[in-house]
Amino acid sequence: MISTRLAGKRCLVTGGSRGLGRAMCEAFVDAGAKIAFTYSTDDVDAEASRAALIAKGAEPLVFKGSVADSAHVTATIKAIVAAWGGIDVLVNNAGVTQILPIALLEEADWDQVMDVNAKGAYLMSRAVLKSMIRAKSGHILNIGTFASERVIEAPVHYAAAKAALRGMTDALAREVGRYNIQVNLLAPGLLDCGLAQMLPKHRLDEYLSQTALGRLGTAAEVAQLATFLVSAENSFMAAGKIIADGGL
């Protein structure tokens, strides 16, 4: 879907090498944005993502590293600002999860999931805010999860990290709203990529039976929603929490 909704917007998506991250990169490019994305490990996926964006006529900036690594974050933002002069949109999408019961959840697991999902969003947000405050404009969109919004079984550390994102969204939105920076949270339900692929069939069936629409979301349709949320058309939403889960 080609539009001009993000024409000229300088967008950074973390975790853009696959799944929803890649879909958002593509949707943003379709809407006229300049795109940069980060990824942590999978070079093959990252190259596929880069190729898909180039095929759309974009010139993506691609950075490899963990969002929990402050040196990587600093270097990434510095490079993007040097190339583009600033950043208009940050999507904190990078995340990891582990399917673990509390009995097997070790301190290192907790730290890893909190580091990537919560601390990573903090590091990235803090790093881009300088540029956004200078511009007195910007969108930060945190990608949460239905697991922190609905009463369902979810790994404790993952749900906690995503709930932290919700708190961070509220607080940061209030703190930087005065600079016309809008911070919001988008919490998708199960999509046709990622976790839904791994769930046992009975789990998936149970989930779908409890949703109004009775189907998985697609990464593309959530990416379309994200495109609106970071666009100028979304001018009055701050500390918003948008749940797109097919009506769980």
Add this chain to the structure above:
Amino acid sequence: MERLLHTTTSLCKTCKEAVAASVIAIGTDVWMKKSCDRHGAQDVRISTSVDWYERTRATKQSFSAPKVVKKEVELGCPFDCGPCTSHTQKVRLPVVTITSACNLDCPICYVHNKNDNAYHMPLADFALVLEHLKTDHGGELDIINLTGGEPTLHPQLFEMLAMANAAGIHRITVCSNGIKLAKDEAFVARLAQFGARIALSFDTFDPHTDKLMQGAHLLDIKLETLRLLDKHGVDCTLIPVMTRGINEHEVGKILEFGLARSSVRHIEVHTMTFTGQSGTSFQADGPSPRSGRISMYEVLEEIERRTDGLLVPSDFVSSPCAHPLCYQIAYLLLDPDGGAPIPFTRFMPAAELYAALSDRLYLEPGPRLEASLSAAIDRLWAEGDEDDPETQRTLRLLRRMLDLMFPSDRPLTREQALRAGEKVIKAVYVHSHMDEETFDTERAVDCCDSNCYADGTTIPVCNYNVLYREKEATFNATPAHWGERRGGQRSFILPVLR
């Protein structure tokens, strides 16, 4: 001192007419005693442990009768198969005999085969079998077993595999002696494409025993087959037939071999049955005829002895969907670091493993298994000894299994996750078929393994092997004929703890 345990209906070992039988405890042994009007008194030891026999037989089963019944009771069990109105179980392990051709003539062969003008099941008939299985037995088809003869000799085997795939069956097993597979790597590669599993007969490492049981020296062929299965990622089940005094001492070595091979998912130990074209005459003569007969409990004891307690009889549970004396099942968690595999029953109560098996012959992912594993993890963690290395090792291995199934750096598909989990879990089954001497209609009526026909007829495998197959021209140049079919058990008034 004798004690009557129960009565049943068996068969005369000579004329195969049905005869009343008593199952009696004599000392620690369990014997079946019966008498044929024409062929006199007969008895056979069916277990070496009265305690185990009574306890196991009393296991409560999970019954699910076939949706479609093909025959009214007319002659009595086991002469009305189809299934008849008495049968308690739908087919859980459909066995489809797709060919009468075989490239071996094993001295222990318990079926009848025919190579002259060999029968190969037409694809149209196979399609009908699949359709009947879906409509007559509840729709859900998760496993099918193709057998023969030697199924790899069927000229349209791969078309059949494609049909089974298209029918949504995710576990397609193909019995084989391995000869074709060892010689044709491309054939193995094609099996991999269809996700088929090989059920490979594997009785011994000893050349003399090989010759005695299989009639040929096959060890090198079996090893080459396994090498190719490993190479191409084709899963397999090893099927050793245990015969007392001949190869039962090898059971530990075979189990350890199977547990260590990446392609081997299960080991299914069978007890020797003296029926079929060769099995009937195996050890028929000599001072101790049929001295190779071995009971289920003896195999379990032998496994304990020969594996230094890696598995003990209490690690096994019955199958909930078969007669409890027919299957004994143990699941093990593997240790990739080389430690001994851990039987599931060491970290979850046997009753929970039994419940997790639910109404299937094999453990399948589902709410029940998930709940059982969650409870086991919580119990080990909350109640286990923090200083006990075995408790901590078990928790580590369970954690590793979850990490393999749900890696944090990239999502796997459901099928990939399932296969990743399967790589660290193996099962040992002990399966006791019946022959004319040990035949017990109480077991036959609860059977969930059936030979399946294109017209929808299903015949429990033991009944088929002992009574029905020898009468089919498809498998016999000179088919046998039914006798009077006297004495069949017409009703099951006092079923086992139903």
